[in-house]
Amino acid sequence: MTLPRRRFDTLVIGAGGGGLRAALQLAQAEANVAVVSKVFPTRSHTVAAQGGINAALANVLPDNWHWHMYDTIKGSDYLGDQDAIEYMCRAAAHLVIELEHAGVPFSRQADGRIYQRRFGGQSQNFGGEQAARTCAAADRTGHAILHTLYQQNIRARTHFFDEYFAVDLLRDEQGYILGALVLEIETGEPLIIEAKTTLIASGGAGQLFRTNTNAHINTGDGMAMALRAGIPLQDMEFFQFHPTGIAGKGMLISEGVRGEGGYLINRDGERFMERYAPHALDLASRDVVSRAIYTEVKAGRGCGPKYDHVLLKLDHLGEAVIAQRLPAIRDMARTFLHIDPVEQPIPVYPTAHYTMGGIPTDRHGRVVVPAGHGEERIPGLYAVGECACVSVHGANRLGGNSLLDIVVFGRAAGNDIIEYLKENRYHRPLSDDGIAAAMARLTRWEQRGDGESVDGLRRELQQVMEEHCGVFRTQAVLEEGLAKVRQLRARLDHAVLKDHSRIFNTARIEALELENLVELGLATVASALGRNESRGAHSRVDYPQRDDERWLRHSLYFRDGETLDYKPVRMKPLTVESFPPQERVY
Amino acid sequence: MKFLIYRYNPETDQAPWMQALELAEVRPGMMLRDALLELKAQRDETLTFRHSCGEGVCGSDGLNVNGRNVLACITPLKGLREPVTVRPLPRLPVIRDLVVDLSGFYHHYRAVKPYLIAHDPEPEVERLQSPAQRERLDGLYECVLCACCTTACPSFWWNPDKFRGPAALLQAWRFLADSRDQATAQRLDELEGPYRLFRCHTIMSCTDVCPKGLNPTRAIGHIKQLMLTHQV
Numbered sequence: 001m002t003l004p005r006r007r008f009d010t011l012v013i014g015a016g017g018g019g020l021r022a023a024l025q026l027a028q029a030e031a032n033v034a035v036v037s038k039v040f041p042t043r044s045h046t047v048a049a050q051g052g053i054n055a056a057l058a059n060v061l062p063d064n065w066h067w068h069m070y071d072t073i074k075g076s077d078y079l080g081d082q083d084a085i086e087y088m089c090r091a092a093a094h095l096v097i098e099l100e101h102a103g104v105p106f107s108r109q110a111d112g113r114i115y116q117r118r119f120g121g122q123s124q125n126f127g128g129e130q131a132a133r134t135c136a137a138a139d140r141t142g143h144a145i146l147h148t149l150y151q152q153n154i155r156a157r158t159h160f161f162d163e164y165f166a167v168d169l170l171r172d173e174q175g176y177i178l179g180a181l182v183l184e185i186e187t188g189e190p191l192i193i194e195a196k197t198t199l200i201a202s203g204g205a206g207q208l209f210r211t212n213t214n215a216h217i218n219t220g221d222g223m224a225m226a227l228r229a230g231i232p233l234q235d236m237e238f239f240q241f242h243p244t245g246i247a248g249k250g251m252l253i254s255e256g257v258r259g260e261g262g263y264l265i266n267r268d269g270e271r272f273m274e275r276y277a278p279h280a281l282d283l284a285s286r287d288v289v290s291r292a293i294y295t296e297v298k299a300g301r302g303c304g305p306k307y308d309h310v311l312l313k314l315d316h317l318g319e320a321v322i323a324q325r326l327p328a329i330r331d332m333a334r335t336f337l338h339i340d341p342v343e344q345p346i347p348v349y350p351t352a353h354y355t356m357g358g359i360p361t362d363r364h365g366r367v368v369v370p371a372g373h374g375e376e377r378i379p380g381l382y383a384v385g386e387c388a389c390v391s392v393h394g395a396n397r398l399g400g401n402s403l404l405d406i407v408v409f410g411r412a413a414g415n416d417i418i419e420y421l422k423e424n425r426y427h428r429p430l431s432d433d434g435i436a437a438a439m440a441r442l443t444r445w446e447q448r449g450d451g452e453s454v455d456g457l458r459r460e461l462q463q464v465m466e467e468h469c470g471v472f473r474t475q476a477v478l479e480e481g482l483a484k485v486r487q488l489r490a491r492l493d494h495a496v497l498k499d500h501s502r503i504f505n506t507a508r509i510e511a512l513e514l515e516n517l518v519e520l521g522l523a524t525v526a527s528a529l530g531r532n533e534s535r536g537a538h539s540r541v542d543y544p545q546r547d548d549e550r551w552l553r554h555s556l557y558f559r560d561g562e563t564l565d566y567k568p569v570r571m572k573p574l575t576v577e578s579f580p581p582q583e584r585v586y
Numbered sequence: 587m588k589f590l591i592y593r594y595n596p597e598t599d600q601a602p603w604m605q606a607l608e609l610a611e612v613r614p615g616m617m618l619r620d621a622l623l624e625l626k627a628q629r630d631e632t633l634t635f636r637h638s639c640g641e642g643v644c645g646s647d648g649l650n651v652n653g654r655n656v657l658a659c660i661t662p663l664k665g666l667r668e669p670v671t672v673r674p675l676p677r678l679p680v681i682r683d684l685v686v687d688l689s690g691f692y693h694h695y696r697a698v699k700p701y702l703i704a705h706d707p708e709p710e711v712e713r714l715q716s717p718a719q720r721e722r723l724d725g726l727y728e729c730v731l732c733a734c735c736t737t738a739c740p741s742f743w744w745n746p747d748k749f750r751g752p753a754a755l756l757q758a759w760r761f762l763a764d765s766r767d768q769a770t771a772q773r774l775d776e777l778e779g780p781y782r783l784f785r786c787h788t789i790m791s792c793t794d795v796c797p798k799g800l801n802p803t804r805a806i807g808h809i810k811q812l813m814l815t816h817q818v
Contacts, residue, residue: 039636039638039644039646040646040688040692040731042644042645042730042731043638043639043644043645043646044644045638045639045644047639047643047644047730048639048641048643048644096712097710097711097712100712100713101702101704101708101712101713102701102702103701103702103761103764103766105720105723105727105764106712106720107717107720108715108716108717108719108720109717110716110717111714112714112715112716113711113712113714114712137727140643140727140728143643143727143728143730144727147727148701148702151700151701151702152701154696154700154701155699155701186681215638215639215640215644216637216638216639216640217638249615251640251641252641328643331642332641332642335641335642335660336615336641337615453627453631455626455627455631456627497631498631498632499631499632501595501597501598501632501682502597503595503596503597503681503682504634504681504682504683504685505634506634506635506636507626507631507632
């Protein structure tokens with residue numbers, strides 16, 4: 001089979017903040033870089049990030065990177081790797097300044113410096129008073145950063161393949177990743193992109209759950225591609241439920257609302273976070289606040305006719321603050337709820353938001369897998385952002401750390417790729433075998449006849465994940481969930497499409513996406529079933545305590561045989577003392 | 587609820603046609619995107635349209651609905667006159683059904699150099715910008731590039747190759763208005779001539795339809811004004 005081929009030094013899969021930051025680094029170093037994205041770059045989900053990006057600039061309150069490091073480790077429930085976290089927190093200020101220089105329209109303080117707001121899990125002086133570390137462009141920080149990074153890539157003349165869907169990685173017998181098979185959505189034509197290095201920056205898998213804050217495109221394609229290439233996924237049991245999605249609908253209401261002084265109340269009008277986090281209150285970590293809301297509702301103290309949500313009150317902030325700092329939140333409440341938060345509280349409930357787990361990497365974005373007693377890299381393969389697991393977020397990500405993660409590690413991966421390219425100057429030969437396997441993914445959907453619909457199966461998967469792998473979990477419920485997801489995977493083999501057109505066939509794209517989601521659903525439930533403790537976002541009712549003796553380690557899920565393995569947490573930072581696990585109270 | 591939806595698949599259709607579809611149940615709070623998704627899932631899987639975030643920030647689902655350009659995900663079904671007539675954004679080549687070819691639109695966007703240009707050495711900290719200076723960017727940087735404005739502009743319909751269109755010009759002004767940008771002369775030079783900027787005749791369709799409530803007409807007026815003062 002002869003497919004058209006293109007050749008680049010680097011293939012970047014995904015045009016969110018991570019992919020674009022890496023591409024910029026590479027383009028500026030005059031590497032030949034191609035960015036493949038299934039949507040036009042500014043439609044990537046980074047655009048929806050609201051609250052801001054963490055960096056200890058100390059523009060508002062005293063701060064330094066070491067405190068940020070402590071908060072991130074504590075937030076991660078000590079599952080984060082401390083070398084990577086030190087690296088990220090030290091780099092943060094520089095990276096944010098770089099974004100400002102690139103044109104990001106950050107909000108400003110009276111003295112002209114970047115405005116910073118209070119966010120969850122932040123403290124001064126290692127657990128002391130609340131810090132203000134989150135640099136914000138009103139409540140549209142992700143939009144501002146994504147557009148700026150795309151704009152700078154236009155300037156750097158990065159080569160974009162807009163509306164191309166990545167099908168699978170191509171690999172040779174020595175294990176080198178040599179690029180990917182992609183599909184041009186407009187024409188339906190497959191294309192091989194050969195690359196000396198491939199960076200996966202394809203984002204998270206929020207579409208696993210029925211109610212989520214994520215875009216339709218967040219189907220974890222790159223993570224599933226890694227699984228199919230024999231690479232394990234790390235810490236997939238840790239899925240963040242954001243405390244404040246619009247109840248019943250899922251749209252994100254930024255933590256910035258609480259950062260600006262908003263707070264949660266139950267049906268008695270009680271500010272219930274006082275009972276769950278006496279010190280940090282509504283700005284405790286997201287896992288803590290989500291569990292609190294869930295518990296309030298479960299205890300019958302929920303609001304509304306069905307007692308099924310709580311209220312986020314912000315009317316006391318006044319119209320001026322809301323208009324200036326939270327304009328998009330106000331728009332969203334008006335559009336989707338027909339209420340003005342200047343007058344009325346917003347009904348909220350925990351909503352699937354962020355994939356902490358992902359493709360295991362080191363702090364240079366290099367994908368690593370177990371080998372002997374240690375790890376070895378997959379040559380030519382990198383991953384950054386939500387699809388990757390460095391791990392800087394461990395068992396629970398802090399708000400404001402995801403935008404930071406993508407720019408820090410996007411840049412780091414770009415730099416490491418530049419070094420790799422110096423040593424690996426030539427394309428390695430690409431055999432037809434790998435291409436045939438990837439092509440089989442496409443031809444499978446040419447099957448006609450009767451069968452279940454992709455849409456129906458996706459809805460079922462989302463329902464199963466919500467019911468069996470939500471905020472609180474037990475062995476029995478997870479086991480049932482695992483069986484159900486396995487059944488769904490078997491049924492998916494017999495699903496058929498009614499749309500067989502080549503031209504802009506979104507039904508086919510959604511089928512390929514669902515195959516990816518099902519793999520990730522299995523990874524998530526199997527990893528959750530394996531971890532018999534409660535840590536961060538993973539709450540096991542049957543194992544309510546954190547168990548550092550047995551479980552201070554990362555999970556690795558392999559697709560072959562659905563097996564689990566474990567590896568130690570890197571407790572040793574780069575230069576400072578380690579933060580040993582402590583009881584986590586807010 | 588009754589819908590009339592523009593359909594065209596170049597592989598199978600000789601010409602575009604309008605498909606009548608009916609949505610059995612309209613739930614409270616339902617948006618047009620929800621309706622299209624249900625029609626695709628339950629009635630006709632081949633119905634093709636772009637969409638993603640579902641909350642009006644990614645700008646994927648610009649459509650012409652009952653004659654007006656909107657973002658489907660933030661357009662409530664309630665209040666739409668029946669049959670709800672859904673067409674692709676006007677005057678752009680149709681790829682399939684409601685999916686249009688936006689490459690010309692993106693070309694104009696890239697042509698205005700939509701990125702900050704500064705010549706001074708970069709300070710080791712942020713460049714300072716007063717809240718008042720920053721406020722000049724409000725109503726400009728929020729653009730989601732949905733193309734609702736540009737494809738609603740009669741001047742763009744007449745000169746799609748030469749007139750930059752409201753979305754691109756809004757971004758041109760976003761950088762002209764930025765106190766940190768130092769390429770004013772270069773930006774104004776690029777917009778010289780009878781077409782790129784001056785085809786705007788202040789018809790204001792752009793401002794009328796912008797789903798984000800932005801005002802490209804005003805931005806274009808600011809550029810024209812700046813051009814005049816810059817010349818004298």
